[in-house]
Amino acid sequence: ETKWFPMKIYDSSSGTPTPAEYTPLAKAEKPYNICVLFPHMKDSFWVAVAYGIATQAATSNVNMNLYEAGGYENLPKQLSQFDDCMAAKADAIIVGAISGAGLMKKFEEAKAKGIPVVGVTNPLPPNALPAANYVDFVAMGEVTGEGLLAQSKPDEELNIVTFPGPAGSGWAESFNEGFKKAVAKNPKAKILGEKFGDSGVAVQLQLIQDALQAYPSMNVIWGSAPTAEAAIGAVAEAGRTDIKVISSYENQAMLDALNRGDILAFATQYPVGEGAIAIDQAIRLIEKKPVTALVQPVAAVIDKTTVPKLQMDLVLAPASWSPVYSVKAK
Amino acid sequence: MNAHASSTNAASLAARPGITASGRSLLGRIGFLPALLILVVVGMSAVDPQFYGPINILNILRNASFLTIVACGQALVIIAGGFDLSVGAVVALASVVTAKTMGMLAAAFPGNDALVIAGGVAAGLGSGAAVGLVNGLCVARLKVSGFVVTLGTMSATAGVALMITSGIPVYGMPQSFVREFGRAQFFGLPTAIYVALIVLLVMVFVQRRTLFGRYVYAIGGNADAAIVSGVGIRRHLVGTYVLSGVLAALAGILLTAQVGSGQASFGGDRMMLQSIAAAVIGGVSLRGGVGRVEIVAVSALFLTILGNALNLLHIDSRLQPVFLGVIMVAAVALDELGRRRKARV
Amino acid sequence: MSDVSPSLPSPADRRSALSALLWQAALPIALIMLLLGFAAVDSAVLTPGNLVNIAQQASYLALFAMAQTVVILTRGFDLALGPTVSMVSVGAALAMAAGVAGGQEPGTVLLMGLAAGFALGAACGVFNGVVVAYLGVSPFVATLGSYNIAIGVATTISAGRPVQGVPDLFSQLLYGGSLFGVPAAIVIAVLVGIGLHLLLTRTVYGRSLYVIGTNPRAAAVAGLPVKRLLVATYMLCSSLAALGALMMTARTGSGEPNLGGSLSLQAIAAAVVGGTSLAGGRGGVGTAVVGALFVTILSNGMNLARIDGYVQMVVLGAIVIAGVVLDRLRLERR
Amino acid sequence: MNTSAEIQQAAPGAAPLLELKGISKRFTGVRALDHVDLDVRAGELHVLFGENGAGKSTLINVISGTFPPDEGSFRFDGEEIRHLSPQRARAIGISPVFQEFSLVPSLTVEENLFLGREISAGGVLRAGAMRKKARALIDELGFDLDPGRRVDDLSRAHQQMAEIAKALLGKVRLLILDEPTASLTERETGRLFELIAKLKAQGVGLIYVSHRMREIRALADRVTVLRDGRHIRTLDAARVTDGELVELMTGRRIDVLFPAIPHAPAEVAVDVEGLTLADGSVKDVNFHARAGEITGIAGLVGCGKSELVRAIYGLEPVVAGTVRINGTPYDAPAPRASLKRGVAYFPANRVAEGLALSRPIRENASMTALDLPAVARFGLLRQGSERSLVGAAMERLKLRPPNIERPAGALSGGNRQKVMLGRALTRDLSVFLFDEPSVGIDVGAKLEVYEFMKQLVEAGAAVIVVSSELPEVLALSNRLYVMHHGRIAAELAGPEKTEQNVLASFFKEHLATEAA
Ligand SMILES: Nc1ncnc2c1ncn2[C@@H]1O[C@H](COP(=O)(O)OP(=O)(O)OP(=O)(O)O)[C@@H](O)[C@H]1O
Ligand SMILES: Nc1ncnc2c1ncn2[C@@H]1O[C@H](COP(=O)(O)OP(=O)(O)OP(=O)(O)O)[C@@H](O)[C@H]1O
Ligand SMILES: [Mg+2]
Numbered sequence A: 001e002t003k004w005f006p007m008k009i010y011d012s013s014s015g016t017p018t019p020a021e022y023t024p025l026a027k028a029e030k031p032y033n034i035c036v037l038f039p040h041m042k043d044s045f046w047v048a049v050a051y052g053i054a055t056q057a058a059t060s061n062v063n064m065n066l067y068e069a070g071g072y073e074n075l076p077k078q079l080s081q082f083d084d085c086m087a088a089k090a091d092a093i094i095v096g097a098i099s100g101a102g103l104m105k106k107f108e109e110a111k112a113k114g115i116p117v118v119g120v121t122n123p124l125p126p127n128a129l130p131a132a133n134y135v136d137f138v139a140m141g142e143v144t145g146e147g148l149l150a151q152s153k154p155d156e157e158l159n160i161v162t163f164p165g166p167a168g169s170g171w172a173e174s175f176n177e178g179f180k181k182a183v184a185k186n187p188k189a190k191i192l193g194e195k196f197g198d199s200g201v202a203v204q205l206q207l208i209q210d211a212l213q214a215y216p217s218m219n220v221i222w223g224s225a226p227t228a229e230a231a232i233g234a235v236a237e238a239g240r241t242d243i244k245v246i247s248s249y250e251n252q253a254m255l256d257a258l259n260r261g262d263i264l265a266f267a268t269q270y271p272v273g274e275g276a277i278a279i280d281q282a283i284r285l286i287e288k289k290p291v292t293a294l295v296q297p298v299a300a301v302i303d304k305t306t307v308p309k310l311q312m313d314l315v316l317a318p319a320s321w322s323p324v325y326s327v328k329a330k
Numbered sequence B: 001m002n003a004h005a006s007s008t009n010a011a012s013l014a015a016r017p018g019i020t021a022s023g024r025s026l027l028g029r030i031g032f033l034p035a036l037l038i039l040v041v042v043g044m045s046a047v048d049p050q051f052y053g054p055i056n057i058l059n060i061l062r063n064a065s066f067l068t069i070v071a072c073g074q075a076l077v078i079i080a081g082g083f084d085l086s087v088g089a090v091v092a093l094a095s096v097v098t099a100k101t102m103g104m105l106a107a108a109f110p111g112n113d114a115l116v117i118a119g120g121v122a123a124g125l126g127s128g129a130a131v132g133l134v135n136g137l138c139v140a141r142l143k144v145s146g147f148v149v150t151l152g153t154m155s156a157t158a159g160v161a162l163m164i165t166s167g168i169p170v171y172g173m174p175q176s177f178v179r180e181f182g183r184a185q186f187f188g189l190p191t192a193i194y195v196a197l198i199v200l201l202v203m204v205f206v207q208r209r210t211l212f213g214r215y216v217y218a219i220g221g222n223a224d225a226a227i228v229s230g231v232g233i234r235r236h237l238v239g240t241y242v243l244s245g246v247l248a249a250l251a252g253i254l255l256t257a258q259v260g261s262g263q264a265s266f267g268g269d270r271m272m273l274q275s276i277a278a279a280v281i282g283g284v285s286l287r288g289g290v291g292r293v294e295i296v297a298v299s300a301l302f303l304t305i306l307g308n309a310l311n312l313l314h315i316d317s318r319l320q321p322v323f324l325g326v327i328m329v330a331a332v333a334l335d336e337l338g339r340r341r342k343a344r345v
Numbered sequence C: 001m002s003d004v005s006p007s008l009p010s011p012a013d014r015r016s017a018l019s020a021l022l023w024q025a026a027l028p029i030a031l032i033m034l035l036l037g038f039a040a041v042d043s044a045v046l047t048p049g050n051l052v053n054i055a056q057q058a059s060y061l062a063l064f065a066m067a068q069t070v071v072i073l074t075r076g077f078d079l080a081l082g083p084t085v086s087m088v089s090v091g092a093a094l095a096m097a098a099g100v101a102g103g104q105e106p107g108t109v110l111l112m113g114l115a116a117g118f119a120l121g122a123a124c125g126v127f128n129g130v131v132v133a134y135l136g137v138s139p140f141v142a143t144l145g146s147y148n149i150a151i152g153v154a155t156t157i158s159a160g161r162p163v164q165g166v167p168d169l170f171s172q173l174l175y176g177g178s179l180f181g182v183p184a185a186i187v188i189a190v191l192v193g194i195g196l197h198l199l200l201t202r203t204v205y206g207r208s209l210y211v212i213g214t215n216p217r218a219a220a221v222a223g224l225p226v227k228r229l230l231v232a233t234y235m236l237c238s239s240l241a242a243l244g245a246l247m248m249t250a251r252t253g254s255g256e257p258n259l260g261g262s263l264s265l266q267a268i269a270a271a272v273v274g275g276t277s278l279a280g281g282r283g284g285v286g287t288a289v290v291g292a293l294f295v296t297i298l299s300n301g302m303n304l305a306r307i308d309g310y311v312q313m314v315v316l317g318a319i320v321i322a323g324v325v326l327d328r329l330r331l332e333r334r
Numbered sequence D: 001m002n003t004s005a006e007i008q009q010a011a012p013g014a015a016p017l018l019e020l021k022g023i024s025k026r027f028t029g030v031r032a033l034d035h036v037d038l039d040v041r042a043g044e045l046h047v048l049f050g051e052n053g054a055g056k057s058t059l060i061n062v063i064s065g066t067f068p069p070d071e072g073s074f075r076f077d078g079e080e081i082r083h084l085s086p087q088r089a090r091a092i093g094i095s096p097v098f099q100e101f102s103l104v105p106s107l108t109v110e111e112n113l114f115l116g117r118e119i120s121a122g123g124v125l126r127a128g129a130m131r132k133k134a135r136a137l138i139d140e141l142g143f144d145l146d147p148g149r150r151v152d153d154l155s156r157a158h159q160q161m162a163e164i165a166k167a168l169l170g171k172v173r174l175l176i177l178d179e180p181t182a183s184l185t186e187r188e189t190g191r192l193f194e195l196i197a198k199l200k201a202q203g204v205g206l207i208y209v210s211h212r213m214r215e216i217r218a219l220a221d222r223v224t225v226l227r228d229g230r231h232i233r234t235l236d237a238a239r240v241t242d243g244e245l246v247e248l249m250t251g252r253r254i255d256v257l258f259p260a261i262p263h264a265p266a267e268v269a270v271d272v273e274g275l276t277l278a279d280g281s282v283k284d285v286n287f288h289a290r291a292g293e294i295t296g297i298a299g300l301v302g303c304g305k306s307e308l309v310r311a312i313y314g315l316e317p318v319v320a321g322t323v324r325i326n327g328t329p330y331d332a333p334a335p336r337a338s339l340k341r342g343v344a345y346f347p348a349n350r351v352a353e354g355l356a357l358s359r360p361i362r363e364n365a366s367m368t369a370l371d372l373p374a375v376a377r378f379g380l381l382r383q384g385s386e387r388s389l390v391g392a393a394m395e396r397l398k399l400r401p402p403n404i405e406r407p408a409g410a411l412s413g414g415n416r417q418k419v420m421l422g423r424a425l426t427r428d429l430s431v432f433l434f435d436e437p438s439v440g441i442d443v444g445a446k447l448e449v450y451e452f453m454k455q456l457v458e459a460g461a462a463v464i465v466v467s468s469e470l471p472e473v474l475a476l477s478n479r480l481y482v483m484h485h486g487r488i489a490a491e492l493a494g495p496e497k498t499e500q501n502v503l504a505s506f507f508k509e510h511l512a513t514e515a516a
C-alpha cells in the first residue's frame, strides 16, 4: 500500500555499511502480538516513527501495542514496561531505547525467554539484539557537521555554539560528539561553547538568548529541533540575520522553517521508514526468516536545494494522522 | 488605677524596645535577598560588561516576567497553606489550548484577528481557571492536602495537553498575535514585562488592601481561627487555586506568543519547581500565612539573573546546576541565620 | 464521654466494628479490587509470571517510597532523591569500571561499587540533613539545592553517557540472583522493609522520629537531640535511595546519569497515596509498601489493558487524588 | 443533693436573652453534650462550671455557631434560631472569647480584631478607619496592647487581651468568656472585672467559664454545673458554697483547695547568679532554690519569670551569669543535659511544647526517659518494661481513663497535665520547674497536681513554681520571689509572704517612676 519500499538503506550487519535496498514481507503468517516501547511521544519525530510502525503493522496484519515512557528521564519506567511486555507474552518487542546500555539486562532476559527484540531509531551497544535499525548518533552528528561545512564558503569563519539537548540523555552527547568531530576538519570553524539543556522550546530559547549575549561573535547555532525552533525567533529579534541555524533532527517545524528560509538545514534519518522496517524485522524474527541484523537508513542533511527531492512521507507523519497506540489485526 | 495602667503601658514599652517587632519589620519583611541581588548585579557588571547590555537586561526581565507571573499565583496558594504542583502542566495546557483555539477560530473567521486572539486567550485562561477550580474544589471540599491534589492534577493536566497535541507543536496562530503581542515592544520593553508588572501591582494591592488578600493570610495562618471568626474559607481557598491556575495560564499564553507555537513541552516540572523555589526563597513560608509577592518577584529576578550569569560566565553547562544548587541553599541559609541573629540582639 | 465504662457489644456495635475494620483496610481492599478489575480485562494480569513482575517492579518503588517516608515522618521530603539515584548509579558504575580496569578481583570490584554508592548516598544525606537541621533551611529549598547539585555531579562525572563496565557479579547479586526462586530485588526489598519496620517501631531512634514529626518543639523540650536525629534521618533516606540506585544499576547493567529522573515526586506520591501524612508523624513501612504496590499495579494493569499513555497519565492523576480521599475517609471513621 | 440555692423558674415576663433547650452534640465516639438546657438573662453573668471535658467549651461553640448542635432548640432574644453560623452569631451580637484562641499568629493584633468583620468598600479594605477604631477600643479597654504587633510576638497574656478585645469590637449582647483569666495576672484580671461590671450595667448577658473559685465567687449571678456533658443543676451563686459546687461538679467531696505542704529546706539545689538572657527578658538575676521546699516566682505579664526557668532548663539563650545545680556549675544548659542532671521542666503550654497529641500516652510519658536502661537498651526499646513503668506512674497519678495506649490528644486538660507529670516519675530527678502548672485544669485535677508537688517536696526535691495565679503561689511556696521587668523585685518568706506585699512589689517601681 505504501510507496516506501524498496527503501535505500545501509546493511551494517557485518560492521561496515554496504548500500542495500529493503523490502518487507508481504504479510505476517499469523496476527502476532508486537509490543512497542518509546521513550516518549512528545514530538513529531517519535510520532513519525509511530506512524511508520502503525502503518506497517496494519499492512502486515499484526497486533501492535505502543507504550511510551513519558520522557528520557524515565528509564525505570521503560524497564517496567519491558517487563510488562514480557509478562503479557508478546511475540516480539520493538524498543526505542532510552538508554541502550541500560536495557542490556532486559535484552538478555528476553533472549532467555525466547522473545525476539528489535531496536528502533535509538542506537544500541553492538550486537545487543538479533535485529535493529538506527543510525549511529555520532555518525548523524557528523553528517550535520559536514552539511554545515559544505554550505559555508571555504574561508568563512564559523563561530559555533552547540545546544545538543539534555545533559545525561546519551543521544545529545553523541550527536554533539559527532558534530564536533566533523567540524574539527575545518580550521576556520571554532566551537565557542556547548550548552546542554532540556529539549523544550522555552528552555532552549532562554539558553539561546543568553548565548547571544555571552558569545557576541557566534554565527552558527547547532542543536536539536526545539533549539532551532527557538533560535529562529531569538535570532530575528536580536537582528542577527547572519546567524546560521542547523538542526540535528527533523520535525514539522524544521520543514516549514527550511521552506521559509529561517534555517540553513536539518538532518533526517527517515524515521517513518525506520518504524516500518522495525515491524518487518520483528515479524522475520518471529517467523525465523532471514533478517538484516543492522539496518541503517541513509541519513541526510536537508537544505533548500535538496528539500524538493525529499520523500516527505518517510520523514514525517501526515498532518492528518493522529497517533494510534494500538493496531488490531483483521 | 487608670493612671497606673497608662504609666505601665509607657514603662513596659520603653523597657522592651520592640525587639522582635523591629526584627520582623526590616528583615522579616525584606530579608537578605535584595542585598544579595544587588551584589550579584554589581559583581556581574564588574566582571562582564555584556551583562548590563540593553538586550541582556531585556532578556533577563522578560524571562523573569514569566517566572514572576507563575510565582505570584504559587505564592498566594502557599500563603493560604496550600501547594500548587500543577502550574507547570497548566502552562503547557494553556499554551496548547490557546494555539488550538486560535487555529480553529482563524479557520472559521479568517481575517478577524481580534476575535481570534480574544477567543484564544480566553480559552487559554479558561483552561487554567478550570484546572485551578478542580484543585480548589478538591482541596476545599474533599479536604485533601494541596500537595497531593495538585500532584494528581499535574499528571492529568499534562496528559490532557499531550492528548490534544500528540506532542506536536500547534501552529496556525495569527501572525499579529506573535508580532504584536509576543515579540512586540512598547517604549523598548517587551509586552511580557508590562503584563508581569501589572500582575505584580494588582497582586500587591490584593494582598495589602483587599478582603481576599487578608483572608488568604488568615486562612494560611490559622484556618480554625478564620472559621470561628466567620471567614468563609472554602471560597477563598478555591480562589487562590483558580488565581494560580489563571496566572500560570497567562504565562503559558505569553510564552506561546513569544515562541509562535503552542507546545506541550512548556512548563513541566521545571517551571513548577522554579515557581515554588521563587516563592520560598522570596520568604513565603511553606507553613502558610506569611509572604509578600513583591519579594517573590525579587526572588524570581534573582533566580533568572543567576541562570543568566552562569551562562555569561561560560560555566560548563553540566556544572551549572551545582552552582545553582549551592547558591540557592546558601542564599536561604544566610537569610535564615541573619534573621536569627538579628532577632536576638 | 469517651471514657465511659465498656458495655456489652450490641449487634449494631459489632456491625460498626466490622465496617471500621473494613475502612482500616480500605486501601489494600481497593488494591485487590483493582487487580481483579484488571484481570477481568486481561487474563494475563493474574498469571504468576505477572504477579512476580509486579512485585519486582514494586520493590524498587517501595524502597524509594520508604526512603521518602522516613523524612516525611519528620515533616520534610527529599526532592533530591531522584538525582541522588542518578549520581549513585554513575558513581558506583565508575568505581567498578575503574576496579575492573585496574585488574581487581571481582569481589573487590563489587565492594568498591557498593562502597562508592553508599558513600555518595550518605554524603547527599549529610548535606540535606545539615542544611535542614543546622542551617534552618526548609526541606524544600535544601533538597532542591541538592537536587541541582546531584544532577550536575551525575552528568559531569559520567560526561552525560551511560557508564559501562558494571561486572556481571554485581548484576547477579542485586538483580539476577534469587532466593528460593524469589528474585533478588523482592528479597532485598522485603528484608529492608522488615529491618526498617523494626527500626521505626522498636528502637529509640524510631520512637524519636515520630515524636519529632508530631511535635518538634515538644521533642526539643523533652530533650531529644532533634538536630542530630534529623541528620541521621536524611542520611537514612539517602542511603535507602542509594541501595535502590545500586539495585537499579544492577538491573540496567550500566551507570545511568538519568536514572533517577522523576523518581522524587513518584516516590513522594507513592508514600502519600499509601497514607503517609505530609504533616509528619504518621506513616511507616506499611504505608510506603501499600502506596508503591498501588501505583505499580495501576500502571501494570493499564499497560496490560492497553490504555494509551496520555490517558494513563490522566487516570493516574485521578487515582492519586481518589486514594488520598479514601485515606482521609478511613481516618475519619476511626 | 438538695441545696437551698435551687433556682425557681425564671420570673415570667422577663424573657431570657438566650434560651437553650435539650442541646445535644456528639463527636465520633463521644457524647460531648447530652440534652443540656441553659438560659442567660440580660445583665446577668452566668458561670458554666464543670470538670475538664465536661462539655463547657463545646456548649460555647454551639452558642457561637461554630458547631451545629445535633438536636435541641436555640432561642435568642425570644426568637427561634436555626442554622447559626459564626457570621450570623456575631451579627446578632453573640461574641465569644475562645479558650483556644481564634487568633491568626502571623497577623497583627489589629488585623485579628477585625478578622471576618473588616471595614471595606467593594472588597477593598479601609485601613485608616480600622486603625482608628482599633486604637479607640484598646484605649477604652485600658489594655496595654500595641495594635500593630504580630500576635505571635505576644505573650499568651497579651494574646488573651487581643482575644477579649476582638470579642468586644462591634455591638455585643451576649459575651462569652471561656477561661479568660487562665493566663492573665492580677492587674489585667482586675481590668477585665471592671469591664464585666460595666457590660452588666449596660444589660449585656455574660457566660463565663472558669476553674477558679475566687472568680466565681466574685462575679457569678448564677452557676450552671455540667458533668459528663449533662446539665446537673443551675444555682443562685449567692446561696451556694464552694464545697457544694465542687461536689456537684465532681460527684465527690473535696474539702481543701490547697494541701498543707510541710517544707523542710535543705541544701541549695539551684543557684543562679547574675543571669542575663540574650533577648533581655531576664537581667542580672540572683536566685536560689533549696531542696525540700517549694520556691515560688510571681510577677506581672512579661516580667520574665517564665524565661528564667526556661533558661535554667536550657530553652533560652543565656549571655551572662552562672547556674549551679546542686553546687556544680552548669554551663550552656540544654534540655538533655538538664534531665541528666536531674532537672525537669513542665511547660505552661502543654499542647505546643509538651505533648505529641496523636501519639499514645505511653510514648508521651516515656519521652524523657528514652536514654534510661529501663526503657531502652542499646537503642532498642524494651516495650514491656516501658509499659509497666509508665503504667505504674499513671496509676499513681490516677490518670482517667487509665488506658495508656490511647492518644494523648484524647485526654482532658487535667489528664494531659498528669501525663506530663508522669515524666517526672520515670526517672530520677531532683529539681522540678513548673511553669503555670494549673492553667486550664479543673479543681479536682489541680488538687492532684498540688498533692504531687507535696510528695516531691517530701521526698526531698527542689520544686520551683512559676505562676500568674497569686493565691496558688502564695499557698504553695515556702519562699516567693517577685519579678519585675526581668529583675527580682522582692524575696518574701514567712509572714511577709502576703498578697499585699506581692502587689506592692509589682507596683513599687511605677510609684518610683511616677514620683520622679
Ligand atoms: N472537635 C472535637 N472532636 C472530638 N471530640 C471533641 C471535640 N471537641 C471536644 N471534644 C470532646 O468533647 C468533650 C467535651 O469537651 P469540651 O472541650 O467541651 O470540655 P470543657 O468542659 O471545655 O473542658 P476544659 O475545662 O478542659 O476546657 C471532651 O471529651 C472532648 O474530648
Ligand atoms: N506591653 C507589651 N506589649 C506587647 N507585648 C509585650 C509587652 N510586654 C511584653 N511583651 C511581650 O511578652 C513576651 C514576654 O512575656 P512572657 O509572658 O513570656 O513573660 P513571662 O515573664 O513569662 O510572663 P508570664 O509568665 O506571666 O507569661 C515578650 O515576647 C514581649 O515582647
Ligand atoms: Mg474548655
Ligand SMILES: [Mg+2]
Pocket: D305, D306, D307, D348
Ligand atoms: Mg509565662
